[in-house]
Amino acid sequence: MTNAVDPQEFVAKVAAGLTAPGAPFEMTVEPVVGVPIPVFAKRYASLRELLEHSLRWGERDYLVTEDRRISFAEHAAAAGALATALAARYGIGKGDRVGILAANGPDWVIAFWAAQCLGAIPVGYNAWWAPREIAYGLEHATPTVVIADAKRAALLAETATELPILTMDEDLPALITEFGGGEIPSTPVAEDDPAVILYTSGTSGRPKGVVHSQRNMVAISDYHRFTDAMLAAFMGQEPGDAPSDRRYLVTAPLFHIASLHNLVIPRLRTGAAVVFPHGGFEVGRVLSLVESEKVTNWAAVPTMASRLLDHDVDQHDLSSLSALSLNSAPSSPALLAALRAKMPTLQFALTTSYGLTESGTAATVATPLDLAADDASVGRAIIGVAMEIRDAAGNAVGDGEEGEICIRSPYVMLGYWNDDAATKASIDDQRWLRSGDFGTLNQGRLTVSGRRTDLILRGGENVYPTEIENVLVEHPAVLDCAVFGMSHPDLGQEVAAIVVAEPGTVDPEELRAFVAERLAYFKVPVRWRITSDMLPRNATGKVIRRELAI
Incomplete structure (x- = not known):
């Protein structure tokens, strides 16, 4: 027995x-x-040291697309050459910001690492922003130069910025060729110095620049190494320094932590490859890439994963795919069950997680073991994360009691760029991050019961109503408005708006075009109601969103 x-x-x-x-x-x-x-205890002190470490992987694949293949050695040489060019020609040095505005691809990654060589701070701008949003980002982070692909270079021109714009298709190859062949620059930085700025929507209506430190980014890479070591131990293997043969599919934008912090950067430590599809997400094309490049790991938003359900997956050889993680938005138990039924090979390969830009990486991960016990949970706190559920007074509550999810770890952001008030509101003097999300802990497993107040989760993108409302009220015919999310079978939620206006003064098409000129496409409401009735408000004047409907 x-x-x-x-x-x-x-x-x-x-x-x-x-x-x-x-x-x-x-x-x-x-x-x-x-x-x-x-x-x-045993760690590198900067991202530049991770780049140095990557040289040991030599000619192994690092960055792979449908038509490009860049080794670790080639990547490091290109990043070093671009860094030399940025310093020599544009005077970039420690603490200067280098804007990156582009779709996913190797040049985005090379630009990021070039900035790290100089102790500069790359700013990952949202590639879906409209010119008005781009102009705000430039004013807010004040980069010295902006590196952009052709499409976004055209949008930058519409902002009338006088900043130098380096294009990825022409300027970067020329600079890398001109300044190549020398030593890779290295600038001393402290562990708690800023390493990157990424933007997240803010409840105040303007995007906030989340600042992650050198320590944050290196620690996240070590967390991923730790999970690799855990998996090896389960298989009876000893942890080692040999390069990984895993190949990671990158379908979320590089201006998100899911792709940059948790997929692209850790591979310099482990020697694995990252694979980028071209263009927008198209399930057949992506699965063909999984097949041809023998992708082993895919981190997807639930919207992408749900599109597998309507596709004939049997026409692709997906035998290499051994792990599918669902991130950036809640995954319903029904979606998990449907994916397992559609692709039986994922029966013990599905994971979900909970985190936010400010937390740097997932705060919790639900392994197949966790999901078997409770498929509505988002799992347990990862290594290095302390988590508490707190009441309105900031006191920790007991098991099973609902409250605000609070997180402390070496992965949590330094704060918001040039916004001390917002930083103090989000992080207390003991470095506890208030998520603004609500949930319960049961035997160590977290269940999220409510998202940030009024937040709309559209296809993995955070959309805050206030930002859209602030644009709508600029229209001369709009007397009042309220924006909120409505359920959508594919996207999770879609954006809806109720507009108060005099009869006959405006129509939905005019308002849609008005918003589209000023905000990214995913923030433009697709469902509208124009009324002359006033919006329901409470005693303090706030709109009662639960009473809104279209």
């Missing part, structure tokens, strides 16, 4: 062995922005 082993106890035992004193992932406590926080 054999004794049954509790799977969760086994996981905990393996993790304890990997993080014990002297072990590869030994944990210690050190000050992080002045607050004692558990961190990995």
Whole structure:
């Protein structure tokens, strides 16, 4: 007779062995922005050191597209040449911002690492922004130069900016050729120096620049190495320094943490490849790329995964795909069940997670083991993350009680760029991040019960009503308005708007065009109601959104 082993106890035992004193992932406590926080003891101190580490992977694939293949050695040389050019020709140095405005691709990644070589701060602008939003981003982060693809260079021209614009199709290849062949620059930085700025929508109606530090980014890479070591241990293998043969599909934008922080950057540490599809998401083309490039791991938003359900997946050889993680938006138990039924090979390969831009990486991950126990949860806190559920007074509540999800870890952002008030509202003096989301903890598993107030989750993109309302009220015919989300079978939610106007003064098509000129396409309402009736408001004058309908 054999004794049954509790799977969760086994996981905990393996993790304890990997993080014990002297072990590869030994944990210690050190000050992080002045607050004692558990961190990995054996770590690099900067992203530039990760780039140096990547040279050992030589001619192995790093960046792969349908028509380009760039090795780790080629990537490092290109990043070094571009860094030399940026310093020599544009005076870029430590702390300067380098804007990146482009669709996914190798040149985006090369630009990011070139900035790291100089101690500069890359700013990943949203590639779907309209010119007005781009102009705000330029004013807010004040980059010295902007690196853009052809499509976004044209949009930059509409902003009338006087900043130097370096195009990816012409300027970058010329600069890399001209300044290539030398040493890769290296500028000393501190662990808590800013390493990148990414934008997230803000409830105030303007995007906020989330600043992640060198420490944040390196720690996230080590977290991914730790999960690799855990998987190896489950298979009876010892953790080692050999390069990984995994190949990661990148379908989320590089201006999101899901792709940049958690897919592209950690591969310099592990020697694995990242694969970029061309153009917008088209399921048949993406699956063909999975087949041809033998993709093993795919991190998708639920909207993308749901499109597998309507596609004949049997026409593709997907035998290489061993892991599918659903990120950026909640995944319903029904979607998980449908995916398992559609693709039986994913039965024990599906994971979900919970996190936000400010948390740097997933705060929790639901493994197949967690989902088997509770497919409505988003799993347990990852290594290095402390999590509390707090009431309105900021006190931790008990198991099963609902409250605000609060997170502390070495992955949590430094703060918001040039916005001390917003930073103080989000992070307390003990470095606890208030997520603005609500949920419960049950036996260590998190269930999210409510998203940020009024937030619309459209196909993995965060859309805040205030930003759209602020644009709508600029129209001379609009007396009042309210924007909210409505259920959509594919996108999760779609954007709807109720506009108060005098009869006959405006129609939905005019308003749609008005918003489209000023905001990214995914923020433009697709459902409209124009009325002369006033909106329902509470005693403090706020719109009662739960009473809105179209």
